[in-house]
Amino acid sequence: MEIDRRVFIASLGGTTAAGLLSDEAKADALEEYMSARLNEAVAAQSAPAAQQFPTAAELEAQIETRPTRRGVGNLFTARTGNVKRLDKLPANPRLVDFFTMRFNNTSNHCLQSATKALRSGMSEEVVLACLLHDVVQEIIKVDHGWWGAQLFEPYISEKASFAIRYHQALRFYADPANGYEYPDLYRRIFGRDYRPEPYIEATYQMVRKHKWYGEARMVTVNDLYAFDANAQVSLDPFVDIIGRHFKQPKEGLGYDNSPVAHMWRTIERPDAPL
Ligand SMILES: [Fe+2]
Ligand SMILES: [Fe+2]
Numbered sequence: 011m012e013i014d015r016r017v018f019i020a021s022l023g024g025t026t027a028a029g030l031l032s033d034e035a036k037a038d039a040l041e042e043y044m045s046a047r048l049n050e051a052v053a054a055q056s057a058p059a060a061q062q063f064p065t066a067a068e069l070e071a072q073i074e075t076r077p078t079r080r081g082v083g084n085l086f087t088a089r090t091g092n093v094k095r096l097d098k099l100p101a102n103p104r105l106v107d108f109f110t111m112r113f114n115n116t117s118n119h120c121l122q123s124a125t126k127a128l129r130s131g132m133s134e135e136v137v138l139a140c141l142l143h144d145v146v147q148e149i150i151k152v153d154h155g156w157w158g159a160q161l162f163e164p165y166i167s168e169k170a171s172f173a174i175r176y177h178q179a180l181r182f183y184a185d186p187a188n189g190y191e192y193p194d195l196y197r198r199i200f201g202r203d204y205r206p207e208p209y210i211e212a213t214y215q216m217v218r219k220h221k222w223y224g225e226a227r228m229v230t231v232n233d234l235y236a237f238d239a240n241a242q243v244s245l246d247p248f249v250d251i252i253g254r255h256f257k258q259p260k261e262g263l264g265y266d267n268s269p270v271a272h273m274w275r276t277i278e279r280p281d282a283p284l
Pocket of ligand 2: 123143144233
């Protein structure tokens with residue numbers, strides 16, 4: 011089987027994340043990657059297009075086949091093998107420290123989204139919302155729009171946190187006029203017959219009439235549903251935008267007594283037993 015090295019490394023979370031893996035963990039990851047590609051190739055040959063995606067009931071039936079739940083944050087479970095030791099954050103940790111040392115599974119995706127937003131001339135608030143929109147998935151995936159907005163709310167504008175909170179609901183609803191189609195990825199991960207929960211539908215109905223609908227919608231438009239393994243991303247183009255729009259507490263994230271300080275400490279110290 012042909013292995014595209016860049017795609018494989020991207021599947022591990024990028025070069026830095028791959029570099030942290032032991033040789034044994036890399037070998038395990040490669041084996042899992044190859045068998046997943048093989049399964050996909052076999053499925054693509056034998057199934058008609060609509061059948062390539064599971065039903066919601068089929069996904070439900072998989073729950074008891076896993077040691078962890080699907081909503082668990084990336085920091086708390088390893089995709090293959092065991093979790094890795096994390097480097098200690100500097101004193102008074104800043105957002106950029108979290109980006110480089112804790113958001114290992116989400117930063118590439120978020121940087122790609124923010125880069126797309128920057129290149130298409132979006133406002134700095136939308137670029138910032140794109141940059142931050144999924145990083146809370148390091149601690150929890152369930153309702154990540156709401157969790158993510160809460161994590162950032164004390165430090166960014168209300169408009170930017172609105173966009174982060176509601177991108178979660180909007181992504182289930184196409185808006186072709188603004189360049190957003192329902193992604194195939196969701197047919198795969200939620201099931202081809204999935205219908206959003208009533209609270210998501212109600213949220214969508216509220217947000218579509220809101221004055222900041224455009225900001226939340228632009229997070230979904232710049233979201234990426236097919237991973238581009240060739241993209242070269244860097245936090246550098248966003249450092250000034252963070253400086254202008256993110257109120258970095260001088261005590262460091264986690265130590266400013268804000269209502270969400272404990273969430274930052276949880277990201278800093280996910281190995282704490284209690
Ligand atoms: Fe998201
Ligand atoms: Fe995303």
